[in-house]
Amino acid sequence: MDCTLWFCKDGILRAKLKDSSEMISVKFLQEQKNQNDMNFWFEWWDTITYFEEGLTIGKFLQCLEPWAEFWGAYTGKNITSYIRESKKEYVKNKEKDNYEPFDWIELIYSTKLKPKVLYDESENDEELMQDFEKWIKEPKTIALSGTWSMYSNYDLLGYTKGKDDRFSTEGMKMNHMFNVPLVLNQQNIVVIEDHAFKRYFGKEYNWLSKNQFGICEINRRDTKMKYLVSDYFHSMKDVVSGFFFWMHETPYERDDFIDKISNMIDELEKNGEFKKANEIIGNTVYQIGEGNEESIVDFYKFLDIDKPQENKQEQKEEIIKLNNNDEEIHILPDAFDDLMIQSAEEKEDWDSLVEKAKNYKGKKLVQEGEVEIAKPIENRINSVLVKGIDKKAVPKPTDFKKEIK
Numbered sequence: 333m334d335c336t337l338w339f340c341k342d343g344i345l346r347a348k349l350k351d352s353s354e355m356i357s358v359k360f361l362q363e364q365k366n367q368n369d370m371n372f373w374f375e376w377w378d379t380i381t382y383f384e385e386g387l388t389i390g391k392f393l394q395c396l397e398p399w400a401e402f403w404g405a406y407t408g409k410n411i412t413s414y415i416r417e418s419k420k421e422y423v424k425n426k427e428k429d430n431y432e433p434f435d436w437i438e439l440i441y442s443t444k445l446k447p448k449v450l451y452d453e454s455e456n457d458e459e460l461m462q463d464f465e466k467w468i469k470e471p472k473t474i475a476l477s478g479t480w481s482m483y484s485n486y487d488l489l490g491y492t493k494g495k496d497d498r499f500s501t502e503g504m505k506m507n508h509m510f511n512v513p514l515v516l517n518q519q520n521i522v523v524i525e526d527h528a529f530k531r532y533f534g535k536e537y538n539w540l541s542k543n544q545f546g547i548c549e550i551n552r553r554d555t556k557m558k559y560l561v562s563d564y565f566h567s568m569k570d571v572v573s574g575f576f577f578w579m580h581e582t583p584y585e586r587d588d589f590i591d592k593i594s595n596m597i598d599e600l601e602k603n604g605e606f607k608k609a610n611e612i613i614g615n616t617v618y619q620i621g622e623g624n625e626e627s628i629v630d631f632y633k634f635l636d637i638d639k640p641q642e643n644k645q646e647q648k649e650e651i652i653k654l655n656n657n658d659e660e661i662h663i664l665p666d667a668f669d670d671l672m673i674q675s676a677e678e679k680e681d682w683d684s685l686v687e688k689a690k691n692y693k694g695k696k697l698v699q700e701g702e703v704e705i706a707k708p709i710e711n712r713i714n715s716v717l718v719k720g721i722d723k724k725a726v727p728k729p730t731d732f733k734k735e736i737k
Contacts (some may be wrong), residue, residue: 333678337379337568341386343394349682350470356689359398369402377569383516385704390510393418409576417583418506434490436513436709443484447526448477486574498715515706520564550713550725561727693732
C-alpha cells in the first residue's frame, strides 16, 4: 500500500493511505497481519514518516513504546529506559537545571560539503601535538585533493524564540523535555564550507560567482555561510535512529558522562588552560583561541573517547536515461490500467480496515480528517534566525519561460 506513517499528537503511531482522510493505528495493522515486530517493520521501516502538529517529546516516545524493544535493538540504545525516564515526575533543580526551557525541539537532517584537505605528514611533530593551543594556531602545509568530503547526519536541537542559538539535547533528561513541541524538519540544508579554499588560495579567493543560482547565503557570526536547500523525505528507520543517534545507550551512562565532563571542565578552568570553555553535552567542543575557525576542537578526540559512529544510510536512486536525440516517447492507452486497478483494490482493502478499526475494542485507533504537519515556530538555518531582510537566505525561484533547445 502507498502509505505514510504519522507520529500523532495523542501518542499513537498511525498509517495513512495516499488520498485517504483516515489514519489507522499501526499496532492495529500489525495485529491484523499477525506478524512479529521484525517481519512487520521490515515491510514498513522505509515508509515516509511525518510528525503531526502538536506532537511533543513525550508523545513521540509514547508512539514508539509498543516496539521499544525492537527499535532499541536496531539503534543500539535502551529505548525502554528512556521511555521510563520520560514518565518520571520532573522537579526542577535550580542549581543544576540552569537553562531556559525550549520553545520547540527540531529533528534535523543536514549535510556538510567541503573540499578535502591533505596535510604534509612530515609536520606531525609529537611535541607540538601535545600543546593543543600552539598546534591549533600553527600554520600547516596543506594541499587540496581536488575531491570533496561530504558528511550527513541527524541532530536533535532545542530552540528559543527570538534567539540566534541552538542547543543540543542529548544531555537532557526525557522528563525535562516531555511537553516540548517536536518538529521534523522537511529540508536538507547542504552547508558549503569553503574555508579550505581561503586557507590555500587566500582570503580574497571566491570559488563561486557572485550571484550563483541556487546558492543561499546568510550571515553567521562574522562570516557568510553558503548553502543549498533541498526537500527531504524521512523514512521511519531514519527518524528513530536519528532521534537517538547522539544519545548514550542508557540515561545512566549519559548522567555518568556528564558528571565526568563537568568535573573536567572545573579542573581546566581552575588551571587556566583554556581561555573559554563552552559545554555542549554529547557533541562537545571547546574553543581555545578567540576568533579563529580552527580553534574548534572535537572534545571526544581531546579526551580520547570513542565518538558514536554515523549509521551509513543506503540511498536508492532510480536513474532514467534518455538518449540525446530527444526521441518522442509513446505511451500506450492501457499502459497504466494495472496500476489503477491495484490502487482501487488497495483503497477497498483500506476502507475495510478503517471500518474494522473503528469498532475495535472501543479504542481510538482511527483518526479522521485532514492532518497538519508540524512546523517550526521560526525559520532557522542552523542556529541563525531567518529574517525578512535576509533575501538571500531562502531559495528564489525563476520565472517561467520556454526551455532552450
